[in-house]
Amino acid sequence: MVNLDAEKLVAARRAVEFVEDGQVVGLGTGSTAAHAIREIGRRVREGLQIVAIPTSLATEALARSLGIPLTNFDEHQKIDIAIDGADEIDSNLVAIKGGGGAFLREKIVAQAATRMICIIDSSKLVPQIGAAKLPIEVLPFAAGFVQAAVAAMGAQVSLRRKADGSLFATDQGNAVLDARFGLLSNPEALARKLTSIPGLLAHGLFLSEIDELITGRGDQAECLRRSA
Template sequence: MSVNVKQLAAEKAVEYVEDGMKVGLGTGSTAYWAIRKLGERVQQGLKITAVATSRASEEQARELGIPLVAFGDIDSLDLTIDGADELDSRLQLIKGGGGALLREKIVAVNSTRMIVVADESKAVETLGKFPLPVEIIPFAWEWTLAQLNKLGCSAALRRSGDDLYKTDNGNYIADCRFDTITSAPELALSLQSIPGVVEHGLFIGIADMAIIGKNDGSIEIVEGENHL
């Protein structure tokens, strides 16, 4: 029977959750397994409160009995567990394949620690093979897309069937194909300077640890510098 490497990494990350913690719940296929395991631990008596980064994760948490709290009722989180579409050895990430990058970044930045869970296919030497998601507002999106293309990528709006994909915030996602991102910090600054860009999927200096599930059933843990 083949090993579910995403589940392997996610369940290892949940071991870092302790009684009384305020936890951020990520979004996506790997975060799904972390939420599921967290639900099991809550049913076994673990006492936590949580916030979710998407409607899908919120719904899953409610079904599992994980206590959710309003953002206005807390000022920070102890730990966020989330996936990544790509990560390098410096724990620089590309996120947003699931469309929740803005909410994921808000939650991660306001957490004392962020643990990234991924399978080994997501670990790369240089970011960029995965198209970089950029959340943009619908107003004058054609102009914003043109500005993104000037950065040397091929940008296209994400679609959902015949319609344009919309985030939980009502915005569009531009998937930007760079092939190779030589300097993630420089690109992040360039993206932030474009009017119409709400947020981008480069997570730099945010992740503190990566737990990578491998096909042979082992786990690799990569430690980074705490971002706070």
């Protein structure tokens, strides 16, 4: 049986090897990114000199607990390297991200990064994205309107709730819709349609932000870079 968590660690360790002294580092959110954050924390304790921008309050808390120096976009507008996971990604490095709800901040960090590395276990690499739910961050005032608009595009849409039944809220205090479109033959066209809906603040389609993919497969790390 494949140990997916071990594969996540393999990918994380390979990605963290690219972090160098003096860099501004973007820290992702989620179980795979947490492996990378812990590895960065280990290297910081060994003398690595970096500052980091976290993509969520949970990531910020983890980084602080590990002694990783933090900064923000007021101090640094560019990021040298960012490391984050994905819910699904294909061989063209088109991904769905945001199962943890941090995809708006993750997208900002990814676009600010000179080098954006996605780390995954082998189950997340798929021939075609779309089996995973697509998260959509919405202004609470417009949640019903946006939900109807997305449903009219052919998706099954639900308002995300926590385990206790209460509404899920992002770190920005916004609601999240989870949309299922099925396999996506044209994610670029879908992204354009979603972006045109007023009240929709962000979606989890990452079309061009990811520069490099590191997949843990067994005890090996497989690297794939975006074509020029």
